[in-house]
Amino acid sequence: MASGAVANHLMKKHGIAAKVGIWIGEAYLPLLTGVFFFVLWEALIRLLNVPRYILPAPSAVFLEFAQHSRLIWYHTLVTANETFVGYAIAVVLGIPISIFVAFSETLQRTFYAAAVTLGMVPTIAFAPLFVVWFGFSFASKMLVVFWVCFFPILINGIFGFLSLSDELRHFSLSTGADRVTTFWKIRLPAALPQVFVGLKGAAINATVGATIAEWIGGNAGLGYYIQVATGDFNMRLALAAIIMLTALGLLLYFLVILAEMKLMPWHESQRERG
């Protein structure tokens, strides 16, 4: 906390250079841990002569990545397409439905109860059914992504829109604001932090859903590519594809974080970022 305050002060005073300096000061230990981890990995593989079909060294993975970058990129675009479209549909449907549910007692008693139960159940279990229904096409993967993203968004959305205190609502209405204004100015901003919990959870689920759907019935995409590579005992290629998959997941996650920072700059999670 204190160091964060000092960092903020320094940042205001010295601008971007200080910002970079502070960031390095905060991040060098974790980065060093990461470097140490990879060096240890490389050294152990070389020292113990681990066969590369069991576990390849990071350098070998990197080389494979460079050699197959065009094919990896092709499969990345396939998975990215499934992930982003499925996620977008889950957001577009999930948030309005969560608002409806939050304002209707009947829907809370029915839809919400069902959604919470489904949320505790392995929703991914439906993936083979989607493949049977929609074939090996883009649609089946996109729908699996939608399916695993929809519930976190819906449940956290309902939770967020319900959690406004009665005092605040009554106060707002007492100032003469109508219900629509109260919603836009009070309830929506108050719900945003919880809504973003769901959006972030769904962002993590999205690439996982796409990968699993490709395993079950796919002929393209990073998940498919990982399975083909491990089937050939080419662990270097599999790990290279996993790195790309991770990067794709992080991209979606950080896009959500970016939206969060734009939409709710006031929230405590955004303050004092050293």
Next chain:
Amino acid sequence: MGNVDVKKKWLRGNRITVFYLTLFFILWEGGIRLFEVPMYLLPAPSGIAVKFVQNFPLILKYTWVTGLESFGGFLVSAAWGIPLSLIIAFSIFLRKTLYPFTVALQLVPKIALAPLFVTWFGFGLMPKFIIVFLLCFFPILLNAILGFTSLKKEHNDFALSTGADPLTVFRKVRLPAALPQIFVGLKWAAVNATVGATIGEWIGGDAGLGYYIQMASGDMKMDVAFAIIVMLAFLGLFLYYLVVVFEKMLVPWHVSQRSSVNGMMTMK
């Protein structure tokens, strides 16, 4: 509001739930019969129930397999995650090095490693245990670290000022304060456990509910697939409520007095 009022409201609410749930199933059944929807598209609830009973011995057998994988992996990750979280929470060095690293690892789709485990360890129980372990380990570890590190400084100082030694302070103050957050992690992991086992069976399995779902849907036997998913749901709920029962035993104080950050629902 009196206790009786609360109870009345709850009963009324339950009646609404039961009413609409029944309506939902009647509409589903009626729609399937009316429009003669083929079974391979969407089976009727009655058809699912019949298949559930008909295939019950096999479903039960596979439930044991998937249950063992889920429960075993969950227990191992709890047995490793909670002690490790203690070490990280109390070491400033590890909190600066290992902790950010584990937070970053949380964002890696660990499920993508599943085919590697199958290649390394074959089609037996081992790869499934490892996948379940990986999916359960991080929520348990990260939430436990959060729990152990979020004790208010005032509470800690107050406990020390009464003359209690650090060990007593840990046992009487820090551990009880951390428990609700630890259980957030455990509940989240319980949800992940069946997911991990199912996916592990899809990639390389010859037994278990995940394997059975894939077989049934491959044969276009959607009614059987739905019956298995119902069982899988029960298994997931059973694990979840097992953790909830433990939580009630270990954290007996009232919900409103517990402080914890709700976990997001992810299956990484």
